[in-house]
Amino acid sequence: MSRPELIKKEIFDIAEYVPGKSIEEIASAYGLDPAVIIKLGSNENPLGPSPKAVQALVDVAPCANIYPSADALELREALSKYTGFPVSNLVASGPGMDGLLDGLCRLMIEKGDEFIVPTPTFAYYELPARACGGKPIFVRRNQDFSLDPEKILEAESSRTKIIFLCSPNNPSGNLLPESSLRTILKNTRALVFVDEAYVEFADRNLAGLVREYDNLVIGRTFSKVFGLAGLRLGYGILPGWLVKEYIRAATPFSVSLPALKAGIAALSDTEHLRKSIEIAREGREYLKEKIPFKVYPSQANFVLVDVAPLRAKAVTENLMRKGIIVRSCDSFREAGDTLIRVTIGTQEQNEKVIKAFEAAKKEV
Numbered sequence: 001m002s003r004p005e006l007i008k009k010e011i012f013d014i015a016e017y018v019p020g021k022s023i024e025e026i027a028s029a030y031g032l033d034p035a036v037i038i039k040l041g042s043n044e045n046p047l048g049p050s051p052k053a054v055q056a057l058v059d060v061a062p063c064a065n066i067y068p069s070a071d072a073l074e075l076r077e078a079l080s081k082y083t084g085f086p087v088s089n090l091v092a093s094g095p096g097m098d099g100l101l102d103g104l105c106r107l108m109i110e111k112g113d114e115f116i117v118p119t120p121t122f123a124y125y126e127l128p129a130r131a132c133g134g135k136p137i138f139v140r141r142n143q144d145f146s147l148d149p150e151k152i153l154e155a156e157s158s159r160t161k162i163i164f165l166c167s168p169n170n171p172s173g174n175l176l177p178e179s180s181l182r183t184i185l186k187n188t189r190a191l192v193f194v195d196e197a198y199v200e201f202a203d204r205n206l207a208g209l210v211r212e213y214d215n216l217v218i219g220r221t222f223s224k225v226f227g228l229a230g231l232r233l234g235y236g237i238l239p240g241w242l243v244k245e246y247i248r249a250a251t252p253f254s255v256s257l258p259a260l261k262a263g264i265a266a267l268s269d270t271e272h273l274r275k276s277i278e279i280a281r282e283g284r285e286y287l288k289e290k291i292p293f294k295v296y297p298s299q300a301n302f303v304l305v306d307v308a309p310l311r312a313k314a315v316t317e318n319l320m321r322k323g324i325i326v327r328s329c330d331s332f333r334e335a336g337d338t339l340i341r342v343t344i345g346t347q348e349q350n351e352k353v354i355k356a357f358e359a360a361k362k363e364v
């Protein structure tokens with residue numbers, strides 16, 4: 001028995017979100033020992049969380065019966081130090097940055113509104129925006145994954161509410177130039193959301209523009225460089241006027257107490273942060289040089305590999321059989337079927353990845 005008539009019509013238009021494969025799935029699919037599997041399909045931190053964050057989790061465990069503070073002020077103060085923005089421009093979000101996207105869509109998008117997504121990019125933007133009745137307008141990126149600000153602006157209508165941009169872009173790893181963002185911000189009436197999930201690995205960020213434009217929001221996360229993906233903690237840098245409205249629409253207490261305390265501890269561990277950035281920057285150059293296929297330049301903690309004329313699915317499957325989890329990009333809209341995204345691992349993991357690609361080139 002099912003009762004589909006009880007479900008909103010918009011929900012049936014949502015494509016299933018395809019996450020990276022888990023160690024358990026691959027161990028059971030290929031009869032592998034979970035201990036030998038290398039997980040490089042979800043852009044997590046191969047160094048794990050900061051030991052300071054782990055200690056904070058242990059310390060807070062006995063307080064699990066207590067709600068966290070609703071305004072997450074302690075974390076926002078720590079974020080203020082880290083970002084240079086006052087707490088009046090900062091919101092903490094859960095689950096992860098996805099929670100920030102949920103809150104903004106709930107706040108802004110109603111039936112018949114439109115939102116713009118340059119493809120290929122991170123798939124989640126579509127989900128909450130469609131669930132609120134929004135209609136996606138997709139704009140294809142150029143061959144090198146750069147985007148044309150004029151094309152984005154041409155796609156705007158009187159119903160456009162949000163333009164979702166990603167820098168560095170997932171899955172391509174390229175940055176959005178500041179000049180392109182300025183062109184869009186100056187000429188649109190919509191809110192521009194810039195997703196900077198991977199920005200710590202990059203040479204530049206775009207957050208400073210929040211001081212100049214009242215229609216720019218920056219999304220950030222603790223899931224990547226801070227190694228806290230399992231805690232689902234994100235934050236946003238918003239123009240002051242929007243913080244007040246956002247808090248009205250957002251889920252109260254969305255940031256759990258463990259996430260809040262671990263986030264603060266992670267921000268204080270500058271050595272772990274430095275090492276995490278270093279390992280990604282060195283690793284991506286190494287992989288770019290050694291993987292025996294075309295590898296796009298990346299400003300993130302992953303690289304995009306084009307295995308043409310082979311198929312991404314077949315190569316991914318070949319690697320997974322060897323216990324190396326990478327992400328075939330065929331589920332990303334407009335990404336074609338020859339692209340694979342590989343998270344940068346430790347040096348030892350990267351060496352195994354290169355060997356596996358070399359073998360796959362012969363075997364597939």
Ligand SMILES: Cc1ncc(COP(=O)(O)O)c(C=O)c1O
Pocket residue numbers: 042043095096097098099122166169170195197220221222223229232233234
């Ligand atoms: C570009 C991008 N934005 C946002 C997210 C989600 O971040 P969070 O784990 O904080 O929800 C991801 C996760 O992979 C991502 O790649």
